[in-house]
Amino acid sequence: MSNASLEAIAAKSGQPFPGAPNNWQRFFSFSTDHKVIGIQYIVTAFVFFLIGGLLAMVMRGELITPEADLVDRTVYNALFTMHGTIMLFMWTFPVLNGLANYLVPLQIGARDMAFPRLNAAAFWLVPVFGILLMVSFFVPGGPSQSGWWAYPPVSLQNPTGNLINGQVLWLLAVALSGVSSIMGAVNFVTTIFRMRAPGMGWFRMPAFCWTVLSAQMIQLFGLPALTAGAVMLLLDLTVGTSFFDPARGGDPVLYQHFFWFYSHPAVYVIILPVFGMFSEIFPVYARKPLFGYKFVVVSSVIITMLSGVVWVHHMFASGTPSWMRMLFMFSTMLISVPTGVKVFAWVATVWGGKLRLDTPMLFALGGLICFLFAGITGIMLGAVPFDIHVNNTYFVVGHFHYVIYGATVMGVYAAIYHWFPKMTGHMYYEGLGKLHFALTFIGVNLNFFPMHPLGLMGMPRRVASYDPEFAYWNVIASLGGFLLGVSTLPFILNMISSWILGKRAPANPWNAIGLEWLISSPPPVENFEEIPLVVSGPYGYGSHEPLVANHPAGELNSEHS
Amino acid sequence: MSTANLDPTLNTHGAHAAEHEEEDHRMFGFIVFLLSESVIFLSFFVGYTVYKTNIPDWLPAGVEGLEVREPLINTIVLVSSSFVIYFAERFLHKENLWGFRAFWLLTMAMGSFFLYGQAVEWMGLPFGFTDGVFGGTFYLLTGFHGLHVMTGVLLQGIMLGRSFLPNNYAGGEFGVAATSLFWHFVDVIWIILFILIYVWQ
Ligand code: HEM
Numbered sequence: 001m002s003n004a005s006l007e008a009i010a011a012k013s014g015q016p017f018p019g020a021p022n023n024w025q026r027f028f029s030f031s032t033d034h035k036v037i038g039i040q041y042i043v044t045a046f047v048f049f050l051i052g053g054l055l056a057m058v059m060r061g062e063l064i065t066p067e068a069d070l071v072d073r074t075v076y077n078a079l080f081t082m083h084g085t086i087m088l089f090m091w092t093f094p095v096l097n098g099l100a101n102y103l104v105p106l107q108i109g110a111r112d113m114a115f116p117r118l119n120a121a122a123f124w125l126v127p128v129f130g131i132l133l134m135v136s137f138f139v140p141g142g143p144s145q146s147g148w149w150a151y152p153p154v155s156l157q158n159p160t161g162n163l164i165n166g167q168v169l170w171l172l173a174v175a176l177s178g179v180s181s182i183m184g185a186v187n188f189v190t191t192i193f194r195m196r197a198p199g200m201g202w203f204r205m206p207a208f209c210w211t212v213l214s215a216q217m218i219q220l221f222g223l224p225a226l227t228a229g230a231v232m233l234l235l236d237l238t239v240g241t242s243f244f245d246p247a248r249g250g251d252p253v254l255y256q257h258f259f260w261f262y263s264h265p266a267v268y269v270i271i272l273p274v275f276g277m278f279s280e281i282f283p284v285y286a287r288k289p290l291f292g293y294k295f296v297v298v299s300s301v302i303i304t305m306l307s308g309v310v311w312v313h314h315m316f317a318s319g320t321p322s323w324m325r326m327l328f329m330f331s332t333m334l335i336s337v338p339t340g341v342k343v344f345a346w347v348a349t350v351w352g353g354k355l356r357l358d359t360p361m362l363f364a365l366g367g368l369i370c371f372l373f374a375g376i377t378g379i380m381l382g383a384v385p386f387d388i389h390v391n392n393t394y395f396v397v398g399h400f401h402y403v404i405y406g407a408t409v410m411g412v413y414a415a416i417y418h419w420f421p422k423m424t425g426h427m428y429y430e431g432l433g434k435l436h437f438a439l440t441f442i443g444v445n446l447n448f449f450p451m452h453p454l455g456l457m458g459m460p461r462r463v464a465s466y467d468p469e470f471a472y473w474n475v476i477a478s479l480g481g482f483l484l485g486v487s488t489l490p491f492i493l494n495m496i497s498s499w500i501l502g503k504r505a506p507a508n509p510w511n512a513i514g515l516e517w518l519i520s521s522p523p524p525v526e527n528f529e530e531i532p533l534v535v536s537g538p539y540g541y542g543s544h545e546p547l548v549a550n551h552p553a554g555e556l557n558s559e560h561s
Numbered sequence: 562m563s564t565a566n567l568d569p570t571l572n573t574h575g576a577h578a579a580e581h582e583e584e585d586h587r588m589f590g591f592i593v594f595l596l597s598e599s600v601i602f603l604s605f606f607v608g609y610t611v612y613k614t615n616i617p618d619w620l621p622a623g624v625e626g627l628e629v630r631e632p633l634i635n636t637i638v639l640v641s642s643s644f645v646i647y648f649a650e651r652f653l654h655k656e657n658l659w660g661f662r663a664f665w666l667l668t669m670a671m672g673s674f675f676l677y678g679q680a681v682e683w684m685g686l687p688f689g690f691t692d693g694v695f696g697g698t699f700y701l702l703t704g705f706h707g708l709h710v711m712t713g714v715l716l717q718g719i720m721l722g723r724s725f726l727p728n729n730y731a732g733g734e735f736g737v738a739a740t741s742l743f744w745h746f747v748d749v750i751w752i753i754l755f756i757l758i759y760v761w762q
């Protein structure tokens with residue numbers, strides 16, 4: 001596109017900078033601007049969120065009556081497998097990567113990520129493996145039915161005997177998603193280590209960037225284990241090796257180790273950035289500095305390190321020897337300490353503040369409440385005797401949906417509303433936002449709370465039909481589920497209409513502190529006219545310390561620590 | 562620089578600066594990548610060890626064990642090539658382009674010899690990929706490593722070709738440094754693999 005036409009577009013849309021993100025064609029092109037890529041990730045993720053959500057609606061429809069009458073059992077198996085896979089690999093990771101992509105360079109004062117083209121390539125793999133997964137709905141035998149863990153020997157069954165079946169496509173998609181994530185992780189780690197603005201020492205970096213760094217470290221060192229397991233499973237399935245086939249000498253429990261060595265830490269890949277968002281959002285709407293910033297940061301690092309030594313708590317019921325169970329029970333309990341530190345810091349931040357209950361704050365508070373609840377059930381699950389009792393019941397499903405919907409989805413919503421004015425240059429509609437929050441918060445609790453009593457009563461998970469004694473709670477859960485489905489409508493409506501028609505956003509609508517709020521909304525192509533010189537920490541609410549020096553950094557020979 | 566964002570005609574300038582910066586960060590990123598890559602190998606090694614210590618009839622019926630002599634020669638060649646490539650790099654730093662090319666080519670030859678040796682070994686083995694867990698892990702480990710050697714030789718070929726491009730060898734420095742780091746990495750992995758598979762039988 002020529003400069004003249006870029007300028008014409010800029011003039012028409014009233015954008016201060018040519019090519020700023022309201023020029024929607026950019027979002028369908030191979031752009032290397034981290035802000036475009038960030039939004040590409042987020043939008044793609046939400047397309048899959050709706051697909052995954054639709055599958056969940058069918059499941060809840062099935063479960064509203066005790067009989068398996070809506071879909072048959074095989075279809076139900078495929079539904080929960082694809083629902084879980086899509087939600088984790090196609091929504092959670094991409095949406096968090098998208099937010100991090102958008103925010104990290106802005107928050108650390110960089111012009112872009114360290115490797116812009118690698119960044120774009122990592123993003124474009126997402127639709128590719130998404131399509132691979134979708135194709136598996138149409139192959140003979142249908143999509144994978146072995147759950148998102150794909151435990152052998154179940155995942156080794158090949159009902160159609162075809163080389164290309166749903167399970168093979170599933171494995172290819174997961175492996176590709178791993179490749180994409182590792183490319184992203186290399187980029188984030190390099191960017192955060194090497195491209196912070198002058199003056200931004202480690203302890204002046206916003207908490208969100210710290211959590212992204214921690215999460216990406218887990219991707220770097222955990223994902224390869226999953227990839228190794230996936231490759232071996234793929235070989236078993238296609239070439240005929242017998243790594244995990246117990247009938248031919250293989251060891252299916254080894255697969256579980258590979259899988260959980262990554263997939264337990266992966267829950268921190270998910271939740272740490274959400275912690276980061278909480279840490280960014282609470283101070284703004286409570287008008288107070290983040291309480292115990294250093295503790296919040298250090299606890300992220302400790303969680304990252306501990307996350308690598310707890311994976312066996314998913315295998316308490318896998319014939320794991322008792323001494324090992326004990327060891328992993330204690331390491332699991334240990335993680336609640338740094339997590340508790342964070343919760344304490346947020347509560348102390350919010351406590352006694354002049355709260356402003358805009359939509360981002362509502363979602364953040366709602367997310368925190370759900371996380372507290374999930375934390376309690378999580379500690380219960382960490383205790384071996386209790387876990388053995390409720391393992392594979394709905395109690396577990398309730399626990400992790402509180403984490404993943406209650407805390408993660410709501411945290412992501414909070415972040416999207418909070419940074420929406422920055423990303424688009426427009427304000428969202430507050431009324432629609434509040435409606436969205438109310439529907440979501442009620443929906444989450446209606447949908448997922450009943451799963452706890454169901455689990456305690458002994459209702460197993462992954463079943464399409466159940467004993468009528470479980471009907472009462474299931475009806476409530478299903479109604480909550482449909483409410484959650486409905487809750488996405490005001491959200492989508494809000495995003496689209498306010499992006500087009502919303503009132504123009506100032507550079508800093510929330511009076512927040514942080515480098516991203518110093519530049520126009522939306523930010524110009526290379527973010528900063530002058531790379532800023534950072535002279536204080538990120539949460540100086542109530543103090544009058546400036547965040548950056550007035551001198552452009554280039555003029556001073558400051559140290560990059 | 563300060564006006565680069567305001568005037569689209571100056572954006573190429575900004576792009577140049579960005580490219581320069583990108584160059585600086587590449588080595589850091591590459592090392593991060595290699596660390597991640599080593600976890601895949603580590604997983605395979607752990608898998609191999611678990612299998613070997615837990616499976617009672619580890620070797621498939623009729624297989625006595627692995628011949629060590631040829632792989633040992635292969636190992637010596639590969640390990641020495643790590644030194645050769647180091648000298649190639651030294652020559653490049655001293656701007657002795659022909660010295661660089663000669664030693665670089667020698668590294669490639671040694672790498673190719675290794676691949677050839679491995680192919681010959683594979684051809685003569687009495688068991689296949691699907692012969693039990695032993696066969697599976699053996700070919701998985703040596704094959705995955707072999708792929709890395711192949712990638713290394715390919716990268717070396719590209720760097721060699723680039724050294725003949727007109728102008729100078731500017732911009733090739735990172736490529737050479739990264740390729741040679743990769744080569745050392747592949748080498749270290751092989752030493753562990755050799756001990757695990759051939760020495761500890
Ligand atoms: C409207 C919202 C949702 C509803 C109604 C819902 C419902 C369900 C149901 C009924 C199951 C099957 C449980 C079982 O039989 O074990 C399930 C499983 C699962 N869900 Fe959700 N879910 C929702 C949102 C999410 C989100 C947002 C995520 C993640 C980001 C998620 C991740 C998972 C995972 C990982 C599984 C396990 C799949 C497996 O067993 O392989 N869900 N969900």
Ligand SMILES: [Cu+2]
Pocket residue numbers: 263264265267310311313314
């Ligand atoms: Cu876990």
